[in-house]
Amino acid sequence: MTASSPNRLSADGAAFTVRDARPADTDAFMQVIALADPFNPDPFGLARLVLASPPVPPLSHDRNLALVAEDKETGTFIGALFGGPPRWLFTHPGIDSLPLLDHMVRSLGIINGVAVHPDHRRRGVAAALINAAEQRFTRAGYGLMTVDHEPALDGFYRRHGYTIGDALLVHLPQQRLIGMTTDDTRMSAKPLHPAVRLADVPGAPHRVITGLLPGASLPADAVFDGTRLQY
Numbered sequence: 001m002t003a004s005s006p007n008r009l010s011a012d013g014a015a016f017t018v019r020d021a022r023p024a025d026t027d028a029f030m031q032v033i034a035l036a037d038p039f040n041p042d043p044f045g046l047a048r049l050v051l052a053s054p055p056v057p058p059l060s061h062d063r064n065l066a067l068v069a070e071d072k073e074t075g076t077f078i079g080a081l082f083g084g085p086p087r088w089l090f091t092h093p094g095i096d097s098l099p100l101l102d103h104m105v106r107s108l109g110i111i112n113g114v115a116v117h118p119d120h121r122r123r124g125v126a127a128a129l130i131n132a133a134e135q136r137f138t139r140a141g142y143g144l145m146t147v148d149h150e151p152a153l154d155g156f157y158r159r160h161g162y163t164i165g166d167a168l169l170v171h172l173p174q175q176r177l178i179g180m181t182t183d184d185t186r187m188s189a190k191p192l193h194p195a196v197r198l199a200d201v202p203g204a205p206h207r208v209i210t211g212l213l214p215g216a217s218l219p220a221d222a223v224f225d226g227t228r229l230q231y
């Protein structure tokens with residue numbers, strides 16, 4: 001499935017488009033997306049494998065999403081976004097069954113990286129890529145978008161509707177709560193569905209994501225006793 005957005009006119013008057021990445025984009029995609037994590041040698045190695053595969057719904061490449069932005073006039077590759085299921089889902093001890101993992105993979109997405117060529121920044125390219133990604137995940141039925149980012153981008157993601165945080169706490173059915181945290185980066189989150197909320201729970205160290213899975217809506221009287229949720 002290939003989706004492209006209408007041409008967008010940026011502040012400097014130049015139009016660009018956002019579309020799904022194709023195999024021929026691989027080298028340019030890898031060069032640009034690497035800017036999102038410059039201190040790692042090959043932070044987006046998975047993207048190379050993903051781009052080698054044919055496009056498959058529901059996202060651009062099954063449960064991964066690779067989007068590119070290109071300058072309409074010149075066809076120049078100016079931005080890239082790579083998203084998919086958060087890797088921590090596959091190793092979290094609290095996700096202890098395949099059906100639960102499958103459900104989480106279909107409900108919770110992450111923007112692994114978004115990057116724009118330095119000559120084309122501050123034209124709204126990243127904003128367009130993020131908006132397009134959120135639309136794709138929403139249409140595919142996901143409930144929550146997350147992004148792992150540097151604290152310097154707190155304001156940027158806040159303006160895009162994200163709640164900035166250092167950890168994710170997710171309420172699962174049967175009063176279960178799972179959490180994950182990052183070292184020195186943020187883990188910010190944005191609901192994509194009206195049933196999903198970030199709730200303030202007395203006693204909990206971070207806001208709790210509720211309503212992500214069926215049977216996982218937190219009642220208003222829920223409290224966290226330091227070990228588990230009580231309600």
Ligand SMILES: CC(C)(COP(=O)(O)OP(=O)(O)OC[C@H]1O[C@@H](n2cnc3c(N)ncnc32)[C@H](O)[C@@H]1OP(=O)(O)O)[C@@H](O)C(=O)NCCC(=O)NCCS
Nearest residue numbers: 035036113114115116121122123124125126127149152156
């Ligand atoms: C962050 C990045 C993707 C933004 O791309 P962009 O196309 O310039 O973003 P937009 O034009 O949509 O938005 C611009 C806004 O982003 C914010 N912003 C961009 N870079 C920023 C930075 N380094 N620090 C703080 N805010 C920044 C500013 O608020 C800016 O608004 P302003 O021009 O009014 O000040 C781009 O700077 C980039 O590729 N950086 C390197 C890779 C990276 O850090 N990626 C994020 C990892 S998830």
